[in-house]
Amino acid sequence: MTVWDRPERPARPAPLDRQRIVAAAIELADEGGLEAVSLRKVAARLQAGPMRLYGFISTKEELFDLMVDEVRAELLPAGPAGGWREALRGHACRTRASALRHEWLADLLGGRPALGPNALAVMEALLSALDGLADLQAVMRAVEVVNDYCTGAIRREIAHLRAERATGLSERDWQHAHGPYLTKMLATGRFPALSRFVSEGREVDAETAFHTGLEWVLDGVAARLDPPA
Numbered sequence: 001m002t003v004w005d006r007p008e009r010p011a012r013p014a015p016l017d018r019q020r021i022v023a024a025a026i027e028l029a030d031e032g033g034l035e036a037v038s039l040r041k042v043a044a045r046l047q048a049g050p051m052r053l054y055g056f057i058s059t060k061e062e063l064f065d066l067m068v069d070e071v072r073a074e075l076l077p078a079g080p081a082g083g084w085r086e087a088l089r090g091h092a093c094r095t096r097a098s099a100l101r102h103e104w105l106a107d108l109l110g111g112r113p114a115l116g117p118n119a120l121a122v123m124e125a126l127l128s129a130l131d132g133l134a135d136l137q138a139v140m141r142a143v144e145v146v147n148d149y150c151t152g153a154i155r156r157e158i159a160h161l162r163a164e165r166a167t168g169l170s171e172r173d174w175q176h177a178h179g180p181y182l183t184k185m186l187a188t189g190r191f192p193a194l195s196r197f198v199s200e201g202r203e204v205d206a207e208t209a210f211h212t213g214l215e216w217v218l219d220g221v222a223a224r225l226d227p228p229a
Contacts, residue, residue, distance in 0.1 A: 002115070003057065003058070003062040003065055003066060016046065016048055016052060016053075016056070017056070018056045018057070018066065020046060021042055021046065021053060021056055021057060021063070021066075022063070022066045022067055022070050023070075024042050024045040024046050025037050025042050025063055025066075025067050026067050026070060026071070026102065027045065028041055028042065028045060029067065029102065029104040030101075030102055030103075030104070033103070033104050033107075034064070034104045034107055034108075037060070037063065037064075037067075037104075038060060039053045039054070039057065039060060039063065042063070064108060065114070065116065066116070067108075068105065068108050068114060068116070068119070069114060069116025069117065069118045069119055070118070071098055071102050071105055072114065072116065072118035072119045072122055073118045074094060074097075074098045074101075075091060075094045075095055075098060075118075075122045076118065076121055076122055076125065077090055077091070077094075077125050080129075081125075081129045083129070084129050084130045084133055084142075084225065085218055085221075085222065086129075087125070087126060087129030087130070088126070088129075088130075088142070088143070088146045088218060088221070089214065089218060091122070091125075091126055091146070092146055092149070092150050092214050093211075093214075095109075095147075095150045095154065096150065096153070096154055096157075096210060099154045099158065100157075100158075103158050103161070103162070106154050106155045106158040109150075109151045109154065109155070110148075110151045123143075126143050127139065127143065130142060130143070130225070133225045133226075134224065134225050138224055138225065139225075141224070142221045142224065142225060145217060145220070145221065146214075146217060146218070146221065149213065149214065149217045150214075153209075153210050153213060153214075157206045157210070160206070182198070186198060
């Protein structure tokens with residue numbers, strides 16, 4: 001029996017249910033990351049004994065599953081998409097926005113498919129938007145490649161944000177601190193392509209980079225779903 005179909009036990013004496021437990025866990029994770037989440041800490045946040053939580057959740061991994069699915073509700077589209085490209089683009093943008101609100105989500109993206117009710121509803125919406133455009137395998141690959149792009153891009157962006165907080169250096173500060181070393185290495189002539197990139201390349205912000213890469217990915221998907229006649 002999974003955490004999704006296990007019935008909840010009656011809560012006595014103080015009101016306690018799985019929804020309150022998950023909400024408290026998300027609060028802790030938003031404040032301090034996944035390392036701040038444990039059944040003991042969640043129980044303390046709810047002013048309940050730790051053993052009471054085991055009537056609702058067996059392991060921390062189950063708690064993480066429930067947390068992810070609760071956040072997945074933020075990925076549900078507001079209404080029907082205007083086509084497969086809009087559906088995939090909207091999903092990608094909502095995923096990034098959710099991860100920026102809940103940075104710990106980046107650590108739990110990928111892996112085995114999420115099976116919670118919200119995750120299933122999100123997948124249903126995506127597959128419905130692509131239904132009939134190509135064979136089932138092509139549709140599944142299209143969804144997977146967009147999700148894979150999102151996972152990589154989001155993890156990279158979150159890693160940069162965490163590095164800034166950990167070091168106290170902004171991206172610009174970090175570049176200035178390492179500039180002399182990089183200039184010395186490029187002056188050796190051993191890295192001509194990299195030297196040209198550094199001197200002529202144009203920096204873009206994280207949001208622009210995400211959307212640019214996403215459109216390139218969607219162009220690739222289009223080539224498979226809408227082949228030329």
